[in-house]
Ligand code: LRH
C-alpha cells in the first residue's frame with residue numbers, strides 16, 4: 144500500500160456530499176448513451192485505465208521572461224515535486240507517472256525510485272536538456288548542442304543524452320524525449336543542410352545507446368529560442384529524423400509547438416498512418432508555445448486530436464502513444480491546473496470514444512460534409528463529466544478534485560515547511 148499525501152478521509156467526506164447526485168447523473172447519461180448503442184460502463188473502464196504523465200517541471204510555478212510570481216509552498220527539489228505529483232494522482236487517479244528533466248531533477252536514482260515507490264508513482268519518459276548550460280559544463284550550447292559546429296560540444300550533448308538513458312534505466316523509465324533549441328537567429332548564420340546533418344549524426348550516436356525495450360521521442364517546435372530557423376522545426380523534419388534513426392524512434396507532438404491555426408489533428412493522423420507517432424506533450428495555446436492548461440483555450444482541438452487517437456486505437460494492434468502534459472503555470476496553483484488538465488485530456492478521450500464511427504464513416508463515404516461534422520459535434524457536446532467522476536470515485540479519487548484538494552489544506556500545510564520562494568524578474572525583456 145503506498146503512502147498517501149492527503150488523508151483519504153478528506154476525499155471520502157467530500158465525495159459523500161456529491162455521490163448521490165453523481166449516481167443520478169451517471170444513470171441518466173447511461174440511458175442516453177444506451178439509446179446510441181453505447182455501454183457507459185465500457186467507456187468508464189477505458190477512461191479509468193487511461194494515464195497521462197505529469198512533467199516534474201510543471202508542479203513549480205512557471206514564469207515568463209518578464210517575471211515569475213511564486214506561490215505558497217513551492218517545491219524545493221524533485222522530492223517535493225514527487226509529493227505534489229502524488230497529490231495530483233491521489234485526487235484524479237489518472238496521473239500514475241512523472242516525466243523527469245535532467246539535470247533539473249538530477250538526484251540519487253535509488254532515492255528517486257524509493258520515493259516514487261513509496262508514493263505509488265512510476266517514471267515516464269526522461270527529458271534531456273541541451274538547450275541551456277548546466278553549471279560547470281565544459282562547452283556552451285549558446286550556438287547549438289547536437290548540431291553544433293564544434294565536435295566536442297556535440298559529443299558533450301550526446302553524452303548528456305546517454306546519461307539521461309542511464310538514469311532512466313536505474314529508475315524504470317522506458318523512453319527518452321529529445322528537444323533541442325538549436326537553430327539560428329539570422330539568415331546566413333547557419334548552413335541548413337550541414338547543421339541538420341550534424342544533428343542527425345549526433346542523434347544516431349544517441350540511438351545506438353538506446354536499450355532495446357526503449358523508445359526515442361524527438362520533439363519538433365517551430366521557433367524559440369532560435370528566432371530565424373530551428374533545426375527540428377516541424378513534423379516533416381521530425382518524421383525524417385525518426386525514419387533515419389530506426390524502428391524505435393518516434394515523433395513527439397507538443398500541441399503548442401506549431402504555427403497558430405495549423406491542423407494538428409491532421410499531423411497526428413499522418414504520423415499514425417506511417418507508424419511514427421510517439422506521443423504528446425499536451426497543453427494549450429493562443430499565440431505560440433504558451434504552455435497553458437490543456438483544453439483551456441480550444442477544447443474542440445483537443446477533442447479532434449483524440450478523435451484521431453481513438454480511431455487508431457480501434458484499428459491498430461500495438462498503438463500506445465505516450466501521453467504527457469507539458470505546461471507552465473503562472474497564475475494558478477500548479478497542482479490545481481495539472482489536475483484540471485489531466486481531467487480535460489480524459490474528457491477528450493471519453494468524447495472520442497463516444498463518436499459514432501460507423502455513421503461518421505458512412506457520411507464520409509457519401510460526402511455528407513454537414514452530417515460528418517454534426518457527428519463529431521454530437522460527441523463533443525455530450526457532457527461526459529459523470530463518466531470521469533465515476534471512474535475517479537470508484538478508484539479512490541475525488542469526484543471533484545479541486546474541491547477536495549482545497550478542503551485538504553495541502554497547499555497551506557506544505558507552505559509551513561517549504562520556505563517562501565523569491566519572486567523575481569525573468570530574463571531581459
Ligand atoms: C520546449 C519544451 C520541451 C522542453 C520543455 C521544458 O518548449 O516543450 O518539451 O523539454 O519545453
Ligand code: MN
Pocket residue numbers: 362397424469
Ligand atoms: Mn514539450
Ligand code: MN
Pocket residue numbers: 364397399400432469
Ligand atoms: Mn514547449
